[in-house]
Amino acid sequence: MITPAIPKSWYLPSKPHKFCPGCGHGIVLKALGEVIDELEIQDKTVFGCDIGCSLLSWNFFACDSTQTHHGRTTPVMVGIKRARPELITIGYMGDGGGYSIGSQHLLNSAVRNEKVTLILVNNTNYGMTGGQMAPTTLPGQKTETTPYGRDPEKTGYPTKGPEFLAELTPEGAYIARATVSKYKQLKRFLKNALRNQMEGNGFSFVEVLSTCPTNWRTNAQQTWHFLEEEMEPVFPVGELKSPFGKGGDK
Amino acid sequence: MVCRSNGRCQDTQPVSARVVEAYIGEYASGKSEMAINRALELKSQGRQVTLVDLDTVEPFYTLRPLKEFLEQQGLTVIGLSKPDSFGLGETGAMLAPAARWALRREGDVIFDVGYGVYGARTLNLVEDAESSAELRVIAVINYSRPMTGSKARIIEYIKELGRVDALVANTHLGDETTLEIIEEGTRIIIECAEEMGIPVDYIAVDKKFSGKWNPDLFPVPVKWITRYMPAAMW
Amino acid sequence: MLKVVEETKKAFLTGNETIAWAALAAGADIMFGYPITPQNEVMHYWTRLAPKYGRDFLQTEDEISAGFTVCGAVQAGKKAFTATAGPGNVLMQEPFGMAEAMRLPIFAVIQQRGGPSSGTVVYSQQEVALTTYGGNGEGFRIVYSTATHQEIYDYTIKGFNVAWKYRWPTFLLGDGYQAKMREPLEMYDPEERGIKLEPTYPLVGLPGKIGEDREPQHLCNIYSLEEELYDVVTRLAAEYEKIVPELIEWQEHSCEDADIIILTHGIVSRAADDAVKALRAQGIKAGYFRPITLRPYPAQQLREAIAKSGAKKLLIAESSYGQFERLTKQEIYGETIKIETLYMPGVGIVDYDIINKVKSVL
Numbered sequence: 001m002i003t004p005a006i007p008k009s010w011y012l013p014s015k016p017h018k019f020c021p022g023c024g025h026g027i028v029l030k031a032l033g034e035v036i037d038e039l040e041i042q043d044k045t046v047f048g049c050d051i052g053c054s055l056l057s058w059n060f061f062a063c064d065s066t067q068t069h070h071g072r073t074t075p076v077m078v079g080i081k082r083a084r085p086e087l088i089t090i091g092y093m094g095d096g097g098g099y100s101i102g103s104q105h106l107l108n109s110a111v112r113n114e115k116v117t118l119i120l121v122n123n124t125n126y127g128m129t130g131g132q133m134a135p136t137t138l139p140g141q142k143t144e145t146t147p148y149g150r151d152p153e154k155t156g157y158p159t160k161g162p163e164f165l166a167e168l169t170p171e172g173a174y175i176a177r178a179t180v181s182k183y184k185q186l187k188r189f190l191k192n193a194l195r196n197q198m199e200g201n202g203f204s205f206v207e208v209l210s211t212c213p214t215n216w217r218t219n220a221q222q223t224w225h226f227l228e229e230e231m232e233p234v235f236p237v238g239e240l241k242s243p244f245g246k247g248g249d250k
Numbered sequence: 251m252v253c254r255s256n257g258r259c260q261d262t263q264p265v266s267a268r269v270v271e272a273y274i275g276e277y278a279s280g281k282s283e284m285a286i287n288r289a290l291e292l293k294s295q296g297r298q299v300t301l302v303d304l305d306t307v308e309p310f311y312t313l314r315p316l317k318e319f320l321e322q323q324g325l326t327v328i329g330l331s332k333p334d335s336f337g338l339g340e341t342g343a344m345l346a347p348a349a350r351w352a353l354r355r356e357g358d359v360i361f362d363v364g365y366g367v368y369g370a371r372t373l374n375l376v377e378d379a380e381s382s383a384e385l386r387v388i389a390v391i392n393y394s395r396p397m398t399g400s401k402a403r404i405i406e407y408i409k410e411l412g413r414v415d416a417l418v419a420n421t422h423l424g425d426e427t428t429l430e431i432i433e434e435g436t437r438i439i440i441e442c443a444e445e446m447g448i449p450v451d452y453i454a455v456d457k458k459f460s461g462k463w464n465p466d467l468f469p470v471p472v473k474w475i476t477r478y479m480p481a482a483m484w
Numbered sequence: 485m486l487k488v489v490e491e492t493k494k495a496f497l498t499g500n501e502t503i504a505w506a507a508l509a510a511g512a513d514i515m516f517g518y519p520i521t522p523q524n525e526v527m528h529y530w531t532r533l534a535p536k537y538g539r540d541f542l543q544t545e546d547e548i549s550a551g552f553t554v555c556g557a558v559q560a561g562k563k564a565f566t567a568t569a570g571p572g573n574v575l576m577q578e579p580f581g582m583a584e585a586m587r588l589p590i591f592a593v594i595q596q597r598g599g600p601s602s603g604t605v606v607y608s609q610q611e612v613a614l615t616t617y618g619g620n621g622e623g624f625r626i627v628y629s630t631a632t633h634q635e636i637y638d639y640t641i642k643g644f645n646v647a648w649k650y651r652w653p654t655f656l657l658g659d660g661y662q663a664k665m666r667e668p669l670e671m672y673d674p675e676e677r678g679i680k681l682e683p684t685y686p687l688v689g690l691p692g693k694i695g696e697d698r699e700p701q702h703l704c705n706i707y708s709l710e711e712e713l714y715d716v717v718t719r720l721a722a723e724y725e726k727i728v729p730e731l732i733e734w735q736e737h738s739c740e741d742a743d744i745i746i747l748t749h750g751i752v753s754r755a756a757d758d759a760v761k762a763l764r765a766q767g768i769k770a771g772y773f774r775p776i777t778l779r780p781y782p783a784q785q786l787r788e789a790i791a792k793s794g795a796k797k798l799l800i801a802e803s804s805y806g807q808f809e810r811l812t813k814q815e816i817y818g819e820t821i822k823i824e825t826l827y828m829p830g831v832g833i834v835d836y837d838i839i840n841k842v843k844s845v846l
Contacts (some may be wrong), residue, residue: 011700011702043692043693043694044689046560046688046689048556051706055706058702058704059702062687062694062695062699062700063694063700064687064688064690064700064701065701065702065703066701066703067701067703067704067705067706068552068555068582068685068705068706069552069578069579069582069705070536072548072552072579072582073548074500074549075544075552075553075556076547076552076553076555076559077556078542078544078549078553078556079516079552079553079555079557079559079564080555080556080557080558080559080560080688080689081556082514082540082553082556082557083513083514083540083556083557083561083562083564083688084560084562084686085563086577087560087688087689097532101523104545104546104549105545105548105549107545107604108544108545108549109545122617133508146536186708206500219717275500277501277525278496278497278498278501278666295789366528366532392496394494394495394496394668395496395497396495396496396497396501396505396671397532399493399495400490406805422496423495423496423668424496424665424666424667425668426668428496431494479666
């Protein structure tokens with residue numbers, strides 16, 4: 001099968017999309033679109049997006065979609081799923097929304113093994129508000145609110161979401177970290193996360209390492225370097241928990 | 251007291267040196283009311299009586315506002331008073347430490363236990379409750395309460411409660427109680443008791459109906475009840 | 485499906501329990517909640533009863549989540565509700581605001597407790613301002629302030645219906661006394677009473693193939709331009725104001741020849757009713773006026789009661805420090821009647837509190 005250049009589940013009137021040049025969101029959403037097509041779930045998917053750059057995805061798909069509040073995408077998705085278990089719910093958020101203001105929702109929905117799929121885009125900063133420190137900001141990384149670099153003594157170390165979620169969730173959960181620099185793997189992880197919900201196994205979560213050249217103030221080469229050489233050593237990529245086993249995801 | 255289907259009742263309890271009763275049952279079924287009335291009745295016979303607030307679910311809505319009044323009547327009341335509970339109302343899950351050892355006191359002991367199945371389990375917190383030969387666990391039933399508003403619901407409810415040694419028939423509708431309401435509820439409760447082989451200790455009837463209520467209507471004794479709860483419930 | 489109310493009859497209930505039964509009778513599908521006194525028994529009874537009638541419950545991690553899960557569930561087309569109080573009501577203002585903006589038919593029970601802050605756990609009328617105009621919005625809400633258990637039952641059923649008919653967040657504003665108090669009321673099956681239960685419909689998860697049968701839903705809640713939001717809020721305001729006459733409810737009596745009108749809401753109106761009767765028996769011409777809906781407020785009706793009575797004074801009695809008075813003043817701006825106040829924040833008001841106050845100002 002030849003994958004079309006534009007996924008069928010994309011909503012064309014909203015294209016071209018509004019993300020900055022070089023932003024990783026477009027790559028995540030393209031992979032997600034292709035996965036929705038391949039799994040044939042467009043008509044029963046409800047896509048919910050947080051506040052922040054992830055909000056720009058609100059009319060990205062030709063799927064029923066809803067905007068929420070900052071950090072509250074998880075409970076809105078949980079509410080929809082609890083009310084209509086036959087729907088496929090995808091919550092889409094950034095690192096601030098997921099790991100900071102919405103962390104209690106993320107943590108507790110994981111503990112309850114809510115059968116939702118959450119995708120969290122980690123670009124190490126609050127992008128839409130102008131590049132402040134996020135829970136995922138690397139030690140030493142300069143942001144608008146850490147102008148001398150993040151000092152772990154004062155502000156702690158980067159939040160490792162998939163690691164703590166893997167500890168919190170029971171069997172049946174799917175927890176992975178992907179990166180926009182490895183497209184095939186990203187797509188595979190997203191597909192597993194959705195399959196896991198479709199099969200009713202449990203909570204599904206994928207953190208995606210992404211790029212933010214606008215706030216990183218990096219050119220293309222530096223952007224890619226930061227992602228692969230700075231971020232990935234701190235945030236190891238891979239499946240942390242999967243009901244499908246090794247190789248079972250092919 | 252056991253009531254058989256032929257309508258005859260007899261005492262099966264040995265005459266105890268002391269009375270030890272725990273009132274359990276549905277929320278707002280009249281547990282506190284029965285416990286207070288029973289304690290005051292025993293007190294009026296010149297007995298030594300301890301009333302224990304074991305209602306950890308809704309402690310200060312029932313006995314707490316009446317504590318001082320009851321102590322003035324000569325009862326020993328184990329329970330937290332309003333100042334003791336300051337700031338702790340949020341959880342409600344509190345127990346006066348003395349309540350745990352209440353069974354080791356001399357004289358009669360009457361327990362006012364929290365509602366429902368979880369309420370009944372607070373009896374587990376009392377030392378010797380399991381082994382006590384004297385303790386009688388009495389479920390208060392008001393037929394006007396929706397959870398115990400039909401024969402099937404009453405039987406289901408009592409089964410959920412676990413240990414129940416006797417029932418009290420306490421059907422009323424607050425200020426709107428009529429003789430017919432008491433009669434219908436009592437009839438149903440006695441039917442349930444017979445079906446389950448549990449005795450009905452007494453029918454609780456507001457004393458304003460004395461002289462109007464026919465005490466021979468059912469083969470179960472009547473206790474005239476003074477309602478103290480409206481004073482506690484603001 | 486098991487019938488919730490098998491036969492119409494009088495029963496003896498607490499207020500919180502009444503809400504759970506009424507929500508079942510109203511066809512509520514799911515409750516989301518987080519523990520806080522004095523609403524806990526709403527959850528206790530709902531969780532005991534719901535499974536018997538095929539209904540659902542989720543205890544969330546906090547009130548923010550409880551509010552947002554309700555927002556999600558109603559978007560999915562289910563009758564969902566929550567119950568909270570005090571600090572929980574504060575946290576829920578965020579989801580309540582979303583429901584205002586997105587016209588989500590949520591139903592929430594507020595059992596007012598004492599404040600500010602954690603305050604006390606049982607009684608007050610200090611959540612009037614928060615429930616009517618809380619959040620960063622314009623108060624596009626419907627708020628029923630009940631006084632009796634019968635009203636709690638009736639207005640819980642009505643609250644779900646009004647929420648789904650008009651699609652504004654709808655509140656039952658009670659208090660800890662009403663929550664815990666026991667009194668008789670008549671439980672009935674609304675449909676047997678001829679009360680049609682409003683149908684629900686989803687905003688997301690719609691049937692049909694996207695692109696062939698229908699377009700995808702894109703629900704918007706944030707706007708890029710000031711002008712866009714201006715249009716939205718102006719439209720919301722017009723739509724809300726249009727239905728105000730249909731929503732307004734109030735009670736009044738003895739106002740025709742009154743020298744003083746006693747204005748109360750919620751449970752305090754029971755004391756006011758007793759006080760008016762006692763004052764009349766003593767030859768003092770007192771009148772009784774009580775808004776049942778605090779949003780929208782029966783402003784015109786109150787103005788008319790003042791006008792026809794020719795009363796010189798209006799006594800506002802409330803278990804808060806002027807929240808109800810401020811709400812009233814903004815609604816009857818321009819009236820010249822002298823306003824007297826009886827503020828008893830966080831404590832109950834009984835008939836002789838009002839009687840004494842009336843005698844002291846007449």
